[in-house]
Amino acid sequence: MYEIRFHGRGGQGGRMAAEALALAAFLEGKYAVSFPFFGAERRGAPVRAFTRIDDKKIRIKTQIYEPDYVVVLDETLIETEDVLEGLKPDGMVIINTQKKPEEVKLSRSVRCATIDATTIALETIGRAITNTAILGAISRATGKIGIDAIEKAIIEKFGARLGKEAGEKNAIAARKAYEKTIVGIAKAGKKFEGKKQWLPTVDELPLGGSIGTLQTEAGLVGIGSFSENKTGGWRVFMPVVDEQRCTGCKICWFYCPEGAIKMVDNKAKINYDYCKGCGICENECPFKAIEMKREVRI
Amino acid sequence: MDKYERGERMNLKNLPDDEYFTPGHTACPGCAAPIIVRNMMKILGKDTVIYTPANCLLVFGGTYPYIAWKVPYFHEAFENTGSSISGAARALKKQGKKVTVVGIAGDGGTYDIGIQALSGAAERNEDVIYVCYDNEAYMNTGIQRSGSTPYGAETTTTPAGKKILGKLRHKKDMAEIMRAHDIPYVATASISHIADFLKKVEKMKNIEGFRYFHVLSPCPTGWRYDPSKTVEIARKAVDSGMWTLYEAEYGEITNIYKPKKKIPVEEYIRGQGRFRHMTPEMIEELQRWVDRKWERLYGEKP
Structure with missing residues (x-):
């Protein structure tokens, strides 16, 4: 069994990518499951999706904590969170970026594939939705799923939702990405500080009252504190x-x-x-x- | 002579810089709701208390422990915005505080779930402002139809499939229901008409009694259009007659905006993914509804 974790932003299609990948594996005669994880967030907020692929039936239903592959649909995410969290030592990360793998700096040195999926998506589909292009890159970088199955899955999944023509355009984007993916090793050296949480006890909160604006170890909380969230x-x-x-x-x-x-x-x-x-x-x-x-x- | 007649009213030039709804909120790019609340709050000012039931604004305006509002802000249950703001306004009055109490609900919280509390508060003529930002479906939970969803629009509960093609019924006219409550002020507005929007917010701030403010809030995610077109679509909604801007005092329409040139409804629905499956017959049906509404409100055929 191998497990893939997608990091994307709401609206970029991380969930659709995870599902299409599962469908592609299924078309190749494998067993596959896929599901997304998101909180009460809007389009643009960080979300995760998961795909598990195996030769036999999959009984495990949890989120993926120790993936074999990590897929990052938006390169700004590698700045804000450690996408390598839990990645197996011989695992691989696939990133949508204009950089070469050697130019990418992560928390540790790891096998890395890069693809400029945004440019491919803009050129082929006309919108910066990168989920299909990245599937082509996954096929090339992992070598576990054929690009033909990926294309078929995209036409089936995206064609059903967006119309036949859009489905085919998305399949072309995947093929282009397949051809342009670069595989290498990413640099180590990025430091991430664990994000602190503000967890007050009952005594620290005024019952039925307002806390106003407070400076806590997790940063600003209370009224007007969303200004700390740089979007x-x-x-x-x-x-x-x-x-x-x-x-x-x-x-x-x-x-x-x-x-x-x-x-x-x-x-x-x-x-x-x-x-x-x-x-x-x-x-x-x-x-x-x-x-x-x-x-x-x- | 009051200050409106002297022409001293609020306009884009003298609108204050103060922000009571901070950046950093997590609304989808191109969302109209923050445009509405940001600019409304510039006029309502810091002596305001905000109540919101479940809606997108609740989530992107405050996710524990962060809050985008710089004024007191409360979350209450979906169905009782009307009664919550009634209680808050009376309590603050008893304390002798001069505070504007505002309830902001989406169309689901107004048209469907919150209508009984809203109607009760309006009938009692509580001294509050009720704002409905109308994005024509339950967007927060993933685009389900509401009483506000227009005819033919695709939502997850009115899909365009083999048996039906989008919603089968027309949009409910909530502002007209509120007008029938004989309250001091009912206004409908659109962000596309800035001067009109600001004038109405300023006017309602200075009225005593129940004020109902209804703003069309295009939603790029749910209506499926490019986020940069939000204001353009709001403008087309007004120009096509899908959305009508008027003010009513004690049930009488005192001011109504008439588009210089009425555009066919087809022009409004073009570019919105939720209407993409509409057949010519369905567009005709929607046009007939718009024309009926036009005739009722303007008292003449379009």
Whole structure:
């Protein structure tokens, strides 16, 4: 049996990828199970999905804690959590990034495959949804599942949901990724501090009252504390303001769902710590002063 | 002469910089709900208490131990927003505090589950503001149909399949139900019309009694469109007549916005994945509903 854990963001299709991989294994005559894990989170928030594949019936139903392979659909996730947690010593990590495996820095040195799935998805499907491209990379990097089965599974699974044409485009994305995947060894050296939690006792909380804003060992809690949650990692495209064209009309400032636009000297200034890259500002700017550009993360 | 007549009312230029709903919340990119609450709170100000039942805003505005609100914020059960805000407003009044009590519910918490508490509070004319941000389905639990879901829209409980093609019934007109309660203020708004939106929020802040504020809140995840089109779709909803902007005081419509050029409903539904399966006959049926609503509200044929 081998186990695969997917790390993605809500809406990127981690769950669909895990399910399509299970279907591909099934098409090859294997047994497979797949399920997602997420909390009360929206699109863009970190989520996990799991796939187990075996030659015989699978009885184990738990989440995957010691995977053989880890798949990362969004490279910003390797900055915020240790994706290698529990990965077997001879395991492998497959990351969607523009970097080469040797340029990727993780918590330890590990076999690593990289693929620029976002570019492939944008070119082939027209949207930055990378779940099908990454499946091609999994096929190449692991060598455990044939690309033909992957393609068939994608056409069946995605075709049923999005229409035949979209299913075929997604299969092409997987094939392209299969051809472009690079396998190597990632560098060690990234440090992760264990995330502290704020777990007050009953005595520390005012019964039926408000705690206001508190500085705790887990960071800020209470009213207004969400400002510590930097959502900038969610975006694929970033808005760039052309100050020559900006007239300070405040329309983008009104429309930014994140409140990430501030008016400074009558010009729009974007706070990239929070911008999720929705693109409303570009779409609504009457003077075409904002342009969404593909973000290159180094 | 009041300050509205002097033209001193709130507009985009003098809208304060203060944020009472902080960035860092976890709404989907392109969500309209934070646009609504952020800008509404700029006018309502810090002396405000917020109540929300279960809805997306509850989750992305506060996940333990984090909260995006900078004002007191309470979570109550799904069905009792109306009664919770009634109690809070009366308690605060007894304490002699001048505080605006606001309940913010989604369409599920307003149209279906919360309607009895809401109707009771409105009938008693409690001194509160009730805001319904209407994204036309139960988005928080994964897109199930609500009383607000329009005809033909696909949700997980009204799928476009072999037996049915999306929802079979039309959208319930909640603002009209609230208008029938003979309350001081009922307003419908859309983020696409900024001046109108701000004017209505400022006006309702200064009215005493029950105020009902209903805002259309396009949802990129549930309506299945590109997140950058949120405001564009809100605008098309108004221009097509799918959504009508008006104010009513004590049951009488005192101000109604009429689109300069009415666009066919087909133009509104194009680009929204939830309507993609609609047949020409279904689009005609939706258009007939829009025309009926238009005639009722404007008193003339479109």
